[in-house]
Amino acid sequence: MLYFIPTPIGNLSDISFRSLEILKICEIIICEDTRVCKSLISFLNSKFNVQIKPKKFISLHTHNETQFFKNITLDFFDKNIAYMSDAGMPGISDPGSSLIKYALNHNLSYEVLPGANAALVALVSSGFCKKEFIFMGFLSNKGKERQKDIEKLLNNPYPSIVYESPKRILSLIETIVNLEETREIFIMKEISKKFETKLRANAKDLFEILKNTNLKGEWVVVLKEKDQEEQMNFLCEKDILELDLPLKTKSKLLSKIYGKNSKELYKKLLLSQDGIKY
Known part of the structure; x- marks a missing residue:
């Protein structure tokens, strides 16, 4: 049997009794980083006085996925096998999702x-x-793709969650300030650890607070949903197509919504004008 086991995100006591029981019977543990996993198993054995002793640790991450699946056969899963991420729920912004698809x-x-x-x-x-x-997991790291991700984040009609590294958390909030300084944001790091940090403020105030905050640690960012009145004023594709504007202008507006090349959209609009559905 293949088990996907959530790992503590801070406090070791976040591990469940059931997880410990299953880990005791697993012969193989698949994990992101074998060093991190071996260290976690050692801590669990010591804290809870259990005997988790897998025969083998195998790494599975974004850089070796293809080779991993190429090297295994179906009878490999006749054993009791656990998959563990470095921290948290398997399959959420980590390689565990590829193993789920394989299964x-x-x-x-x-x-x-x-x-x-x-x-x-x-x-x-x-x-x-x-x-x-x-x-939304992790946003793109840089360039136009990151800008598009942030704009999409701000336009979501529901509260939105992203993960962010300590290297980029300040620049993320600064970008949001430049786009919508009054948006309410909640951020959190070191969850369930001794120095857990929670901050909630509008983007402008939060940016000033973060300038004087220790940024070390992985951050979770939650944005309040877009104001309902602003949502009602947001143009959709149908609204743009119905406007009395040149096709080139319409294609530029649509490119802002979808993040697609305006020239390609212009060609499609020309085809639709000629009776060809795009």
């Missing part, structure tokens, strides 16, 4: 255990969520 494609039995998740802890702590929310 589904090959009709392999697997089980995902419930457990610690930084995104949900931050969302509930923010007080922004009533029912719906959007999780």
